[in-house]
Amino acid sequence: MESLLPILLILIAAAFAPLLQRVPGRVAGWGLALLPGAFFIHFLTLLPAVQNGGERLFTLPWIPTLGISLSFRFEGLSLLFALLVLGVGALVLVYAGGYLAGHARRGRFFSFMLLFMASMLGVVLADNLLLLFVFWEMTSIASYLLIGFYTDKEKSRRSALQALLVTGFGGLALLAGIILTGVAGGSYDIAALLSSEEALRTHGLYLPALLLILLGAFTKSAQVPFHFWLPGAMAAPAPVSAYLHSATMVKAGVYLLARLNPVFGGTEEWHYLLTLAGGATMVIGAFLAAPQTDLKRLLAYSTVSALGMLVMLIGLSTDLAAKAAMVFLVVHSLYKGALFMVAGVIDHQAGSRDVRELHGLARVMPFTAAAAFLAALSMTGFPPLLGFIGKELMYEAKMQAPSASVFLLVAGVLANAVNIAVALIVGMRPFVGRKPVRPGRAHEGPVSLWLGPLLLGLGGLVFGLFPSLIGRTLIEPAVQSVRAEHVDVALKLWHGINPVLMLSLLTIVVGVLMFLLRLRARRVAAELRVPELLLPGGLYRRVVDALPGAAGRMVRHVQSGYLRAYLFTILVVFILLAGYTFLKLPGWPIDTGFGDVSFYSVGLVVLMIAATIMVLVARTRLVAIAALGVIGFGIAAIYVIYSAPDLAITQILVETLTVLIFLFVIRHLPRFGVRSSVPTQLRDAVVAVFSGIVVTLYSLKASGVQLDTAISTFFAENSLPAAFGRNVVNVILVDFRAMDTLGEVTVLAVAAIGVYAMMKLRRGNGRVS
Amino acid sequence: MSAVILRIATKYLSPVLLIVSLVLLLRGHNDPGGGFIGGLLAASGLALQALAYGSARARRLLRYDPRTFIGGGLLLALSSGIPALLSGEPWLKGYWWKPELPLLGALPLGTPLWFDIGIYFTVIGFTLTIVFALAEHDEREEY
Numbered sequence: 084m085e086s087l088l089p090i091l092l093i094l095i096a097a098a099f100a101p102l103l104q105r106v107p108g109r110v111a112g113w114g115l116a117l118l119p120g121a122f123f124i125h126f127l128t129l130l131p132a133v134q135n136g137g138e139r140l141f142t143l144p145w146i147p148t149l150g151i152s153l154s155f156r157f158e159g160l161s162l163l164f165a166l167l168v169l170g171v172g173a174l175v176l177v178y179a180g181g182y183l184a185g186h187a188r189r190g191r192f193f194s195f196m197l198l199f200m201a202s203m204l205g206v207v208l209a210d211n212l213l214l215l216f217v218f219w220e221m222t223s224i225a226s227y228l229l230i231g232f233y234t235d236k237e238k239s240r241r242s243a244l245q246a247l248l249v250t251g252f253g254g255l256a257l258l259a260g261i262i263l264t265g266v267a268g269g270s271y272d273i274a275a276l277l278s279s280e281e282a283l284r285t286h287g288l289y290l291p292a293l294l295l296i297l298l299g300a301f302t303k304s305a306q307v308p309f310h311f312w313l314p315g316a317m318a319a320p321a322p323v324s325a326y327l328h329s330a331t332m333v334k335a336g337v338y339l340l341a342r343l344n345p346v347f348g349g350t351e352e353w354h355y356l357l358t359l360a361g362g363a364t365m366v367i368g369a370f371l372a373a374p375q376t377d378l379k380r381l382l383a384y385s386t387v388s389a390l391g392m393l394v395m396l397i398g399l400s401t402d403l404a405a406k407a408a409m410v411f412l413v414v415h416s417l418y419k420g421a422l423f424m425v426a427g428v429i430d431h432q433a434g435s436r437d438v439r440e441l442h443g444l445a446r447v448m449p450f451t452a453a454a455a456f457l458a459a460l461s462m463t464g465f466p467p468l469l470g471f472i473g474k475e476l477m478y479e480a481k482m483q484a485p486s487a488s489v490f491l492l493v494a495g496v497l498a499n500a501v502n503i504a505v506a507l508i509v510g511m512r513p514f515v516g517r518k519p520v521r522p523g524r525a526h527e528g529p530v531s532l533w534l535g536p537l538l539l540g541l542g543g544l545v546f547g548l549f550p551s552l553i554g555r556t557l558i559e560p561a562v563q564s565v566r567a568e569h570v571d572v573a574l575k576l577w578h579g580i581n582p583v584l585m586l587s588l589l590t591i592v593v594g595v596l597m598f599l600l601r602l603r604a605r606r607v608a609a610e611l612r613v614p615e616l617l618l619p620g621g622l623y624r625r626v627v628d629a630l631p632g633a634a635g636r637m638v639r640h641v642q643s644g645y646l647r648a649y650l651f652t653i654l655v656v657f658i659l660l661a662g663y664t665f666l667k668l669p670g671w672p673i674d675t676g677f678g679d680v681s682f683y684s685v686g687l688v689v690l691m692i693a694a695t696i697m698v699l700v701a702r703t704r705l706v707a708i709a710a711l712g713v714i715g716f717g718i719a720a721i722y723v724i725y726s727a728p729d730l731a732i733t734q735i736l737v738e739t740l741t742v743l744i745f746l747f748v749i750r751h752l753p754r755f756g757v758r759s760s761v762p763t764q765l766r767d768a769v770v771a772v773f774s775g776i777v778v779t780l781y782s783l784k785a786s787g788v789q790l791d792t793a794i795s796t797f798f799a800e801n802s803l804p805a806a807f808g809r810n811v812v813n814v815i816l817v818d819f820r821a822m823d824t825l826g827e828v829t830v831l832a833v834a835a836i837g838v839y840a841m842m843k844l845r846r847g848n849g850r851v852s
Numbered sequence: 853m854s855a856v857i858l859r860i861a862t863k864y865l866s867p868v869l870l871i872v873s874l875v876l877l878l879r880g881h882n883d884p885g886g887g888f889i890g891g892l893l894a895a896s897g898l899a900l901q902a903l904a905y906g907s908a909r910a911r912r913l914l915r916y917d918p919r920t921f922i923g924g925g926l927l928l929a930l931s932s933g934i935p936a937l938l939s940g941e942p943w944l945k946g947y948w949w950k951p952e953l954p955l956l957g958a959l960p961l962g963t964p965l966w967f968d969i970g971i972y973f974t975v976i977g978f979t980l981t982i983v984f985a986l987a988e989h990d991e992r993e994e995y
Contacts, residue, residue, distance in 0.1 A: 728884035732876075736892040740979060743899045747986040806946055806964065808881035816886060817964040817971070821944040824967075825929055828974045832922045835981040839919070842985035 085129065086141055086155030086208040089122045089169075090201045097197035104190030109531050112180015115193055116173040119200060123169040126162060133159045133560040135569065140210065140274065149213075150271050156210035159560025163409065164207035164331075164338055166557070171330045171420050172200045174535035178424050179322035181531030182431060192232060196326070199225035203331050207338055212261045212271045215339075219257065219303070222332050223250045229327060230319040242315035245623065249312040250302050257299025257339075263292035264346075273342065277567065280346045293347055296339070297356060304336025306394060307364045310387045311620035314371075317379040321427020324379060325535075329386050329419040334412065337393045341408065345567035348400050357398025358484075358491070364391025366494050369501035373597070374608030378426040378436040378509055382419065385505045388498050389415050395491070396477065397565070399484050405565040406572055407476035409558045414461060414473040414543065421458035421539035422509055425451055428532050429513055433525035441513035447525050450533040452514040457540030459510020461547070463503040463594065464587060467576055469547040471587070474499060478583045496590050503594025504601060550574030651767070654774045661777050668784065683724055691717040704755040708745055712738055729812045855904065862904040869897030877972050878965075887968035891975025898976075899983045907987040910980070918984060921977025929970030932963045 096118055103111040132139060138158035145153045179196060183189040202225055205218030224247075231243030265271045267286035268279050276283065283289060300306075305313040316328050327333070340357065347353055368388030375381045389411075396408035428451045430436045433444060445452035461470035481491040519525045527533070546553050554574035562570045578584065597604065643649075690713065697710035715738040722731035759767070798811055798819060808814040816824050873894035880886030902910035914921075936945035948962035 729886065729889065732884055732889050733892065736889065736896060740892065740896055740899065743896065743903060744983060744986060746903060747983070751989075807948060807962065808964070810880060810882050810884065810886070813880045813886040813968075814964070816888070817881075817968045818946045821933075821946075821964070821967055824971060825926075825944070828929065828971055828978075829926060831978040832926060832974060835922060835978040836919070838982045839985050842989050 085125070085139070086157055087143075087153070089119075090204050090208070093118060093122075093197050093201040093204065097194050097201060100194035100197055101190040103193055104188075108184035108186065108189050109180045109529065111189065111193060112177045112531055115180075115197070116176040118173075118197075119169040119176065120173040123166060123173060126166055126169060129157070129162065130556050130560075133157070133162050134556075136560070136563050142210075145214075150265065151213045152211050152272070153214060154210040154272055154274075155208045156274060157208065158564055159562070160338070160341055160564035161207050163413070163557055163561040164334070165204060167334075167413070167416050168200060168203045168207065168331050171326060171416060171539070172196075174538060175322050175326040175330075175420070175424070177531050178325070178427075178535040179320075181529050182320065182322055182427055188232075192229075192320070195225055195228045195232070196322070199229065199327060199332070203335070206335050210273050212264065212273065212276075216254070216258055216261055219299075219335065220251075220254050222327075222335060223247060223254060223303075226250070226316070226323075226327050226332055229323040230316045232320055232323070233318070236318070239318040242312075242318040245627075246312040246316050248627070249309055249623070253299040253302025253309070256295045256302075260292050260295030260297075260299060263288045263295065267292060268346070273346070276346045283346060284350055289347075289350075290352060293352060293356075296343065296347070297360075300336035300339045301360060301394075302336070303339075304333050304390045304394065305364075305387050306336070306360050306391060307367050307387075308619035310364060310368060310371075311618070311623065313387055314380050314383040315620075317377075317383050321379075321423060321430065324383070325420045325423035325427065329382065329423050330416040333386065333390055334393070334416070337390065337397065337408075337412070340394060340397045341405075341561075341565045344397060344400070344405075344565050348397075354398055354400055354485075358395050358487075359398075361391045361393070361395025361398055362491065362494055364388065365395060365498045366391070369498040372505050373501055373601075374605045376438050376605070378429065378438060378441075378513075379423070381438070381505050381509055382422055382426060385502050386415075386419055388502060389419070392477065392495070392498065396480060399480060401480060401483060401485070402562070402566055402570045403476070403483055404480040405562045406558065406570065407473070407480040409561045409565070410469075410476055410574065411473040413546070413553065413558070414469050417539045417543045417546075418458040418461040418470060418506075421454055421536040421543075422462070422506075424532075424536040424539075425455040425458065426509065428528050428536070431532070432528050433513075433519065438508055438512055441519075442516035443514070443518045444525060445514035447519060448514070448527045448533075450527060450537060454533055454536035454540040455510040455514060457544055458536065459506040461540070461543035462506035462510065463591065464499065465591070467544070467547045469543045469550070471547060472550055472574055472576060474587055474590070475578060475583050478586045482582070492586070496586060496593065499590045500593035500597055503591060504597040507595070507598040508601065547576060550576055647767075651770060654770050658770070658773045658777055661781065662773075665777065665780055665784070681724065684721065687717050687720050687724075702755075704749065704752065707755070708742070712742060715741070727812075729810070859904045862900045866897040866900050869900070870894055873897065873972075877968065880968060881964065887971030888975055891972040892979065894972070895976045895979035895983070898980055902983055902987045907984050911984065914980065918977045918980035921973045922981065923977075925970045925973030925975070925977055927970070928973060929967050932967040932970060935963055 096115065100111075100115065103115070106114070136158070138156055140154065140156055142152050142154040145151050176193070176196065179189075179192065183192055186192070199222060202218045202221035206215055206222060209215040209218055227243050227247040229243075230246050231239050233239040261271065264276070264283070267288040268276045268283040270276055270279070302309040302312075313328060313333065317324055319328070344353075365388050368384050368386075368391055372381055372384030372388060375384060393408055393412060393415075396404045396411070426436060428448070429441060429444065432448060432451075433441060435441060457468070461468040464470045464474035477495065478492065481495055482488055484491055551574065554572050558574065559570065559572040562572055694710045694713035694717070698707050698714075701707035701710060715734065719731045719734035719738070722728075722734060757764070798815055801819075802808055802811045802814045806814045806818045808818070873890040875890075876885035876893060877887055877890030878885075880890065898910045898914060901913060911917075933944035935947045937943050939947075944963075944967070946962055946964045951961070
């Protein structure tokens with residue numbers, strides 16, 4: 084229950100959040116933060132329950148026939164993520180209250196944020212993979228709504244769609260991967276998969292399932308080559324960047340990989356794919372961050388780099404790497420969430436996000452500056468902050484990596500050095516130096532704006548000084564989930580003078596050098612411009628731009644708008660499929676014993692054939708319609724002869740209505756006559772004759788086949804005693820097969836709406852008149 | 853339009869059609885008829901009105917937009933499954949009440965009739981939505 088209840092309550096809050104429009108933004112922010120805040124504290128009290136692999140399962144059946152259940156598992160890794168989601172979430176809500184204080188649609192914003200919070204909580208607490216997928220997609224949708232929150236800006240809308248398409252594509256792959264996993268592992272429950280992991284790893288579907296799941300995780304966590312949506316997502320308001328696009332949602336992919344590590348991990352494929360993708364993302368993200376001048380874009384690319392580090396660490400598959408990953412996860416959420424909020428405050432209070440214009444802000448924004456300094460220090464990995472511990476662990480893990488450790492170390496030092504430069508550019512540079520350009524304008528924001536970043540920044544300091552606060556209680560259970568075995572996690576700030584410390588020092592020196600040389604680096608990067616089309620983002624744009632044209636061309640070919648073309652297609656497909664099936668049927672030749680044929684039947688059939696010929700040779704439309712009517716009434720008469728009065732009545736009514744409807748439209752039809760060329764007419768004749776032949780063959784076949792009579796006998800026998808009706812046809816319609824009838828009349832309803840729309844939308848103006 | 857014969861015939865025919873449609877609807881469970889057939893018949897009665905006197909008059913007779921009939925009919929048909937659901941049976945399973953009435957004897961009422969009335973209205977709505985759309989297109993062109 085402790086899993087389902089917070090998700091439900093936050094979802095309910097999301098539903099009612101738009102009502103908060105009438106409450107001042109700051110009040111709404113503080114008020115809403117109480118909800119995740121309370122659950123955060125509640126979850127803290129549950130920490131003892133997950134020590135030493137303790138867990139709590141909660142299962143409700145949902146779609147048992149498909150193996151989908153509402154099952155939630157509460158254990159180390161889930162709890163770590165849930166605490167991040169709730170803790171950062173509460174602070175971000177307070178912050179958002181201040182950030183959007185006067186915004187006209189802040190109620191809606193809060194609603195989306197809470198929707199995301201509930202979904203993300205679902206992702207990290209779900210034990211059933213398909214349930215996880217549902218929440219996973221909900222986070223994508225919430226992210227779409229939030230990135231596109233400034234609906235009046237085209238860039239917002241485009242970025243939102245880009246993020247949705249990329250993560251949605253990954254989501255589809257993930258779904259396929261999950262289903263393959265379910266097939267190979269025999270269950271969708273992670274708990275069950277954990278015990279059948281050996282069978283899964285040797286299963287033929289292991290590699291396809293792995294690749295698809297990786298696709299889902301990599302798109303979500305912005306791994307190269309899918310990284311480009313994350314910088315685009317910076318079009319969102321700052322609270323969104325701080326929450327979704329640094330601290331939580333982009334880590335969903337990392338979470339999934341960590342969660343599935345005991346199931347999928349340990350193989351060569353897992354190791355190489357993850358370290359390669361993660362390593363590449365780490366380096367490329369850092370490389371792309373270097374020339375940026377926009378605060379948020381700098382942070383976004385460094386987030387890409389950090390996500391790469393996390394994926395790589397999971398791929399290393401050692402106890403040490405898992406430990407480093409979990410610590411770095413917390414470190415990164417703390418400092419990156421804080422820095423994004425700081426960037427938002429600067430934008431909000433000083434009116435710019437361009438690092439070249441910002442300086443001296445510490446004089447006017449002391450609290451924001453303090454938060455920024457703390458976060459930036461943690462990001463540089465400077466002792467005694469938690470970032471230092473994280474980086475030491477990371478280097479240690481890389482040194483002990485099973486292979487390519489030198490390569491990993493060089494890449495790591497480079498990426499970390501760039502991140503140090505980014506930290507200095509974002510967290511230090513805007514606050515020091517000359518007085519601000521427009522000193523009258525820039526001023527400290529209200530408490531709600533600097534409290535969140537300051538607390539997160541302080542978190543980095545406190546946990547750095549007293550790492551035991553989180554070591555055994557929080558990190559150890561999470562590492563145990565990742566490794567599926569107990570790993571001792573005793574975090575220490577000081578490890579003595581050793582190679583790892585040397586690497587840390589080297590990184591700091593290189594990073595500071597990069598910071599000092601940043602102007603030159605920007606110039607070099609500007610000259611080095613890679614042709615955009617070669618970049619994944621450019622490729623994405625090309626594909627998306629080409630889509631409408633391609634779709635239009637396809638529609639023009641497939642949807643000609645001519646009834647004759649549709650009929651032609653339908654009949655040809657019918658002839659081919661039904662004809663092929665007929666040839667496959669056993670029992671050829673067919674039974675042609677007609678039995679007793681009454682005089683009336685023969686007369687009727689002759690009349691109908693004559694009417695058919697009449698339709699073909701008619702010179703006026705009225706004659707053709709009358710002849711068609713004769714055919715229709717002839718069919719009704721045949722129903723009467725074979726005692727099917729219900730069918731006969733229906734047929735007569737339909738014929739009558741057809742005539743009535745025809746009378747309404749007759750004046751608008753073009754002149755009657757044959758317009759097709761002779762070859763077209765021949766072609767149509769062939770199609771007509773063949774469809775007639777196929778139908779005739781099936782009719783003859785059907786009369787010769789003795790179907791199982793159980794069903795019709797059942798209906799006939801039970802109509803009166805069970806359904807109290809003597810008219811079997813109607814009893815079938817309204818009772819035995821009422822569901823079918825309902826479906827059919829629904830189709831009618833949809834058809835009527837279609838006709839209505841077509842008639843009312845007059846050509847040209849496209850509006851309902 | 854000055855089709856006198858059509859107008860006079862419509863005047864007498866369409867009430868008959870409507871009444872017969874009700875009869876067909878109600879007797880459908882035991883004899884040829886039912887909601888679908890009844891609905892078609894009722895719709896032809898009103899379509900005749902639209903043809904003879906214009907769709908405005910037919911709309912007045914109908915009172916509500918035919919699209920409302922579609923929705924209402926579907927809702928009726930859908931809701932007829934609720935009694936079965938409430939008692940734990942599969943959805944749309946037939947339920948019967950046979951209240952004893954003075955003079956008439958046991959009156960068989962059941963969810964299948966409820967369902968059939970839903971079908972009746974849906975079919976009326978479906979047919980007349982199309983007929984009116986076509987007729988009004990026609991009238992607009994003309995005047």
